[in-house]
Amino acid sequence: MGSTGSIGRQALEVIEACGMSVAALTANRSVELLERQARRFRPELTVAADEKAASDLRVRLADTDIRVASGQEGLLEAAALESADTVLTAVVGVAGLEPTLCAVRRGKRIALANKETMVCAGQLVMDEADRCGAEIVPVDSEHSAIFQCLQGSGDRREVRRLILTASGGPFYGWSREQLREVTLSQALKHPNWAMGAKITVDSATLMNKGLEFIEAMRLYRMPPEKISIVVHRESIVHSLVEYCDNAVLAQLGAADMRLPIQYALTWPERTIGPARPLDLLHCPPLTFGMPDCEAFPCLAIAMEAARTGGTATAILNGANEAAVGLFLEERIGFMDIPALVERAMSVVPVVQAPQLEQIMAADRAARDAVRSTAR
Numbered sequence: 001m002g003s004t005g006s007i008g009r010q011a012l013e014v015i016e017a018c019g020m021s022v023a024a025l026t027a028n029r030s031v032e033l034l035e036r037q038a039r040r041f042r043p044e045l046t047v048a049a050d051e052k053a054a055s056d057l058r059v060r061l062a063d064t065d066i067r068v069a070s071g072q073e074g075l076l077e078a079a080a081l082e083s084a085d086t087v088l089t090a091v092v093g094v095a096g097l098e099p100t101l102c103a104v105r106r107g108k109r110i111a112l113a114n115k116e117t118m119v120c121a122g123q124l125v126m127d128e129a130d131r132c133g134a135e136i137v138p139v140d141s142e143h144s145a146i147f148q149c150l151q152g153s154g155d156r157r158e159v160r161r162l163i164l165t166a167s168g169g170p171f172y173g174w175s176r177e178q179l180r181e182v183t184l185s186q187a188l189k190h191p192n193w194a195m196g197a198k199i200t201v202d203s204a205t206l207m208n209k210g211l212e213f214i215e216a217m218r219l220y221r222m223p224p225e226k227i228s229i230v231v232h233r234e235s236i237v238h239s240l241v242e243y244c245d246n247a248v249l250a251q252l253g254a255a256d257m258r259l260p261i262q263y264a265l266t267w268p269e270r271t272i273g274p275a276r277p278l279d280l281l282h283c284p285p286l287t288f289g290m291p292d293c294e295a296f297p298c299l300a301i302a303m304e305a306a307r308t309g310g311t312a313t314a315i316l317n318g319a320n321e322a323a324v325g326l327f328l329e330e331r332i333g334f335m336d337i338p339a340l341v342e343r344a345m346s347v348v349p350v351v352q353a354p355q356l357e358q359i360m361a362a363d364r365a366a367r368d369a370v371r372s373t374a375r
């Protein structure tokens with residue numbers, strides 16, 4: 001799901017290289033690429049969430065036997081498809097939540113890239129996964145690294161701490177004053193990774209690390225005090241696990257998402273695939289430092305939402321999606337993102353132990369709060 005995006009396109013490279021087959025492909029509006037992917041991978045179903053795009057796709061694929069569906073209904077149909085054993089969720093944003101939950105309820109393996117799902121509804125998704133026997137295998141590079149470092153450890157009490165690495169983004173070392181002048185094109189230049197626009201901006205504000213902090217809490221059922229963040233500019237050590245005997249295990253690799261994507265699809269096995277190898281003799285020195293929460297307030301705001309729990313993390317995420325959307329349209333400045341998120345957090349009430357409807361309501365209220373403040 002999200003086959004036309006950065007993760008989706010790389011997933012199809014992995015799928016082709018590993019000789020796997022595709023049951024369904026979904027996108028929002030990118031019908032030209034979706035048509036090309038459908039002709040190459042021959043899924044039984046393609047979905048364009050956007051209705052007009054789906055009408056166009058129906059015409060484009062009229063000479064094939066590939067079914068075309070649309071809207072939220074189509075996404076849910078793809079997520080539940082009988083012939084699929086695994087659903088790779090690479091839709092961006094909270095739009096991925098309901099399809100992910102639907103696949104979880106069908107007991108599928110979820111190769112989870114869509115971190116916003118875990119941020120908004122991680123508790124609910126994990127509980128449903130336990131109930132329905134669904135495996136959730138992370139694709140996000142840090143969480144995949146932790147997942148790999150946890151292999152062979154059956155008892156979570158052995159783990160003292162998860163250590164998430166952060167690149168620091170394009171503005172590492174900048175002051176708040178300098179950050180006020182950041183332009184969209186500067187924010188879209190990640191130092192190490194080529195990714196979709198939304199996550200690239202999140203990396204620049206450090207909100208990405210805040211979302212990943214919450215994602216790690218939910219995926220590994222860890223309290224916030226057992227998760228640390230270190231800045232690692234080189235993005236070679238993808239994250240680490242510290243055990244109670246002081247052993248620290250890390251996963252290293254090139255900055256290439258095809259490896260975590262592949263591992264989520266093949267786990268517990270490893271196979272030869274298209275990811276670039278890591279050449280230790282040509283690596284830069286590996287450095288580690290502290291994140292600057294004063295200059296990058298998004299990280300502290302996200303960690304506060306993590307500690308509050310309930311719908312606080314859905315409010316955080318909804319406000320951030322709305323604010324990043326406005327920044328991408330060049331309607332607000334870079335430092336308006338944390339300000340708008342913080343304001344939404346202060347005006348939208350938090351509900352504890354929420355159901356899906358309450359999570360979605362919190363998401364809508366947070367977006368409204370951002371739009372009405374930014375107007």
Ligand SMILES: NC(=O)C1=CN([C@@H]2O[C@H](COP(=O)(O)OP(=O)(O)OC[C@H]3O[C@@H](n4cnc5c(N)ncnc54)[C@H](OP(=O)(O)O)[C@@H]3O)[C@@H](O)[C@H]2O)C=CC1
Nearest residue numbers: 002004005006007028029030049091092095113114195196
């Ligand atoms: N890119 C990366 O390296 C990494 C990404 N992630 C996470 O993976 C997810 C995907 O990121 P990325 O691939 O960068 O994002 P992109 O923006 O590149 O791709 C997003 C995909 O989702 C589809 N989409 C967008 N909106 C909707 C919607 N409302 N309904 C259905 N489909 C929709 C897009 O379709 P269309 O093309 O038609 O717009 C596209 O296929 C995010 O949650 C991100 O945080 C995590 C780690 C690394």
Ligand SMILES: CC(=O)[C@@H](O)[C@H](O)COP(=O)(O)O
Nearest residue numbers: 140141166167168169203208
């Ligand atoms: C590739 C990946 O997983 C991204 O989430 C990446 O980690 C972004 O890097 P930073 O947020 O550390 O800049």
Ligand SMILES: [Mn+2]
Nearest residue numbers: 140141142212
């Ligand atoms: Mn990541």
